[in-house]
Amino acid sequence: MRTETPIATRLEDYRPSDYLIETVALDVALHPTATRVRAEIRLRPNPDGRAGAPLVLDGDDLTLTDLRLDGTPLAADAYTVTPSTLTLTHPPAGAFTLTIETEIDPTANTKLMGLYRSNGVYCTQCEADGFRRITYFLDRPDVMAVYRTRIEADQTEAPVLLGNGNPMEAGEAGPGRHYAIWHDPHPKPAYLFALVGGRLDHVQRDFTTSEGRRVTLAVYVEPGKAARADYALEAVARAMAWDETVFGRAYDLDVFNVVAVSDFNMGAMENKGLNIFNDRYVLASPETATDADYAAIEAIIAHEYFHNWTGNRITCRDWFQLCLKEGLTVFRDQEFSSDMRSRAVHRIGEVRTLRARQFPEDAGPLAHPVRPRQYAEINNFYTATVYEKGAEIVRMLRTLLGAQTFRAGMDRYFADNDGRAATVEDFLAAFAVASGRDLDAFARWYERPGTPRVAVQGAYDADARSYRLTFRQSLPGAPDSPPLTIPVSLGLVGSDGPLAVVCDRVRDGVFVLERASDTLTFTDVATPPVPSLFRGFSAPVRIEMDMADADRLVLLRHDSDPFNRWQASQSVAMRLLVQGTRSGVLPKEAAEAFAAALAAFLDGEALADPAFAALVLALPSEADVANEIGAEIDPDAIHRARHDLRRTLGAILAEHFQHLRDALADAPGTPFSPDAASAGRRALRNAALELLAATDPDGATAQAEAQMAGATTMTDRLAALAVLAQRPGPARENALARFAETYRTEPLVLDKWLAIQATIPEAGTPERIRHLQAHPTFSMTNPNRVRALIGSFSMGNPTQFNRADGAGYRLVAETVLALDRTNPQVAARMLTAFGSWRMLESGRRDVARSTLLEIRAAPGLSRDVGDILGRTLA
Ligand code: ARG
Numbered sequence: 001m002r003t004e005t006p007i008a009t010r011l012e013d014y015r016p017s018d019y020l021i022e023t024v025a026l027d028v029a030l031h032p033t034a035t036r037v038r039a040e041i042r043l044r045p046n047p048d049g050r051a052g053a054p055l056v057l058d059g060d061d062l063t064l065t066d067l068r069l070d071g072t073p074l075a076a077d078a079y080t081v082t083p084s085t086l087t088l089t090h091p092p093a094g095a096f097t098l099t100i101e102t103e104i105d106p107t108a109n110t111k112l113m114g115l116y117r118s119n120g121v122y123c124t125q126c127e128a129d130g131f132r133r134i135t136y137f138l139d140r141p142d143v144m145a146v147y148r149t150r151i152e153a154d155q156t157e158a159p160v161l162l163g164n165g166n167p168m169e170a171g172e173a174g175p176g177r178h179y180a181i182w183h184d185p186h187p188k189p190a191y192l193f194a195l196v197g198g199r200l201d202h203v204q205r206d207f208t209t210s211e212g213r214r215v216t217l218a219v220y221v222e223p224g225k226a227a228r229a230d231y232a233l234e235a236v237a238r239a240m241a242w243d244e245t246v247f248g249r250a251y252d253l254d255v256f257n258v259v260a261v262s263d264f265n266m267g268a269m270e271n272k273g274l275n276i277f278n279d280r281y282v283l284a285s286p287e288t289a290t291d292a293d294y295a296a297i298e299a300i301i302a303h304e305y306f307h308n309w310t311g312n313r314i315t316c317r318d319w320f321q322l323c324l325k326e327g328l329t330v331f332r333d334q335e336f337s338s339d340m341r342s343r344a345v346h347r348i349g350e351v352r353t354l355r356a357r358q359f360p361e362d363a364g365p366l367a368h369p370v371r372p373r374q375y376a377e378i379n380n381f382y383t384a385t386v387y388e389k390g391a392e393i394v395r396m397l398r399t400l401l402g403a404q405t406f407r408a409g410m411d412r413y414f415a416d417n418d419g420r421a422a423t424v425e426d427f428l429a430a431f432a433v434a435s436g437r438d439l440d441a442f443a444r445w446y447e448r449p450g451t452p453r454v455a456v457q458g459a460y461d462a463d464a465r466s467y468r469l470t471f472r473q474s475l476p477g478a479p480d481s482p483p484l485t486i487p488v489s490l491g492l493v494g495s496d497g498p499l500a501v502v503c504d505r506v507r508d509g510v511f512v513l514e515r516a517s518d519t520l521t522f523t524d525v526a527t528p529p530v531p532s533l534f535r536g537f538s539a540p541v542r543i544e545m546d547m548a549d550a551d552r553l554v555l556l557r558h559d560s561d562p563f564n565r566w567q568a569s570q571s572v573a574m575r576l577l578v579q580g581t582r583s584g585v586l587p588k589e590a591a592e593a594f595a596a597a598l599a600a601f602l603d604g605e606a607l608a609d610p611a612f613a614a615l616v617l618a619l620p621s622e623a624d625v626a627n628e629i630g631a632e633i634d635p636d637a638i639h640r641a642r643h644d645l646r647r648t649l650g651a652i653l654a655e656h657f658q659h660l661r662d663a664l665a666d667a668p669g670t671p672f673s674p675d676a677a678s679a680g681r682r683a684l685r686n687a688a689l690e691l692l693a694a695t696d697p698d699g700a701t702a703q704a705e706a707q708m709a710g711a712t713t714m715t716d717r718l719a720a721l722a723v724l725a726q727r728p729g730p731a732r733e734n735a736l737a738r739f740a741e742t743y744r745t746e747p748l749v750l751d752k753w754l755a756i757q758a759t760i761p762e763a764g765t766p767e768r769i770r771h772l773q774a775h776p777t778f779s780m781t782n783p784n785r786v787r788a789l790i791g792s793f794s795m796g797n798p799t800q801f802n803r804a805d806g807a808g809y810r811l812v813a814e815t816v817l818a819l820d821r822t823n824p825q826v827a828a829r830m831l832t833a834f835g836s837w838r839m840l841e842s843g844r845r846d847v848a849r850s851t852l853l854e855i856r857a858a859p860g861l862s863r864d865v866g867d868i869l870g871r872t873l874a
């Protein structure tokens, strides 16, 4: 359906379904263009619904071929069908069975919602509302049913047939056909339904749960790629064991299957017992996957697995509660990764993502509360705010309550809500009971959009040997909103190290800011201290505090909190970059002082924790600087300032960087390991190369060429290619051409090649991208290709995307319009790149606005794109 005027769905309008569904028996006969679905649905009136109400089932893109009520064909005047509904005007007063036959075309399904084919493999994606593209149904998460699925297919086209739950039976079904029956005993909403049919290889292993259940874990991939599935398979086992130990949650079926497909709108999907993944988050080998890929695979495998409890066993009452499962599950996967890797390094990564993606969203026209109150298109609310800020809220809860009480609250939540479709209120109630605390004020975090600001002032009184810290919180644009509950994890640091904290309002290192403003007094402070605030980034806020660079560098040197050590170096770099952007010249002395502090830091400990050192060396990105400045942005000025700082640091620290590269080189024959320690060495080696390139382009080019030639990992090869790509000339073009030739049969590797070229900050890049759109590897129907080329450009190339002549905007607008005809969900996602247009300087702002208006003038826009467009322009 095209050109729909968005009608908002509102949280306040929620009411229970008038009918419930107890069981669903599906019979799906797979066919490339004419798949037949017979659904036998056992319904009954909901005692909490309206008695005698018509039964309105959802449907989308379905051809109804037969409809029976308790076995008898329904008279034509007993029901009505519209493009989005099937209505029984007078359903029976008691329980009844509907048998619905529909025909669907998986090959024509380019939206990748419902049943579709990816490289010939049949697969499904039903969240949020794709099940209605398979059969007519009460497609809402609070309607939970037990499913039995019979899948039938051509023996050679789809030798592997997978469904939710446990396998029950399988066999032949006529000449050349076969079938499999799956049964899922756990009631679930339709969005967790899945099936897969295709030619797939797999790897498997056993896992015995803490409850003694023997589970077969398996990962299915395209033929020939099984060797690349081992890492994901082991990650499943690690996630299962971790959830038992840390949250007391065991798995509840006999099999757990993961399937990788190449066309997928999002990252992955937690369908009960049958997780379906974008293949880039499954397939890994040292030759094709970077360290970042390995980490992402481990995290997303865990994320989807953890949904089994937070999402599936306890699901959401309605889509407004999306953060109930997503924020909580992101928190859980972050904790898992922190335990598997380096907690400090992981936390820095989390906060970098939050600031790069969520803060700008929260500061722009697409801002919304973690629990939105209305939506026109729910698929546009799978956002950084719901996921990442949602996870920060859960983390704050733990900080406020302490780890033990937090765990007791989680236990309570599981006990009280297992098998239910729950709300954010249910979640908070569990913690209120477990802690005996009133969490009503805390609940405001779910309701208020925008990033809170906390302004802090310190004052030392030498005579009284006391130190006062005054905190003032505010929410931009909402001066009258009541204060939030903000946990401030803090400490004091002196010139030789951490100081003892004497202040009765700080418990276990945490002060809870509950008022609009508040003052702490620390006693027994012998010398002026440097405050270390929001340790571990204890709340998702912007901190405003005037602090001298020298004091920040004290934190870099002496703070006991690794996050704030990193933050200190970032803050100093940020101040240099902002000043450099504003005035056009980098403050020389301050930059040199920063370089000197970095030198001391690198000498002291870079080799002891290379991963951390690599993060300290990673300067704030151009987008970070833009977000910090916040208004009248000139991306070119930011680019110049950042380049100047890199050149200054590179020049002063060249010997340090070269020394690090030599010291961190792998001894010949060192076996590959994707673990955090090995990844950290590679990260620091490559960070050093990147900074060397800013001062010594010739030397860095030679080193990068040698590194590409000798690399044994994709991480090293790609880092070298990225360095080469920054410098125009034959070295770059040769390296790119050779890389493309080497990986011509590896689409996921070519995605990296596309992304590197899309982020070249040169005037020729839009032209290069148009050229790449014609390259055999590129395809507008594969979301990974589109994200790699167009998404990387719009999100990772600020000077070219925001070109004053509008060429960057035009390129993205064309992609959005072309894509909207086939895949509105991904088109809408690409359009969110315009979300920060209002903070640009006026010339670019006008160009961005007119581009958005041109998109709006196009006929037949999808609801997905229309919704983003409407809010972006509002
Ligand atoms: N629930 C999935 C996750 O693990 C995301 C699926 C979203 N899909 C969509 N079409 N909106 O995060």
Ligand code: ZN
Binding pocket: 303, 307, 325, 326, 329
């Ligand atoms: Zn999720």
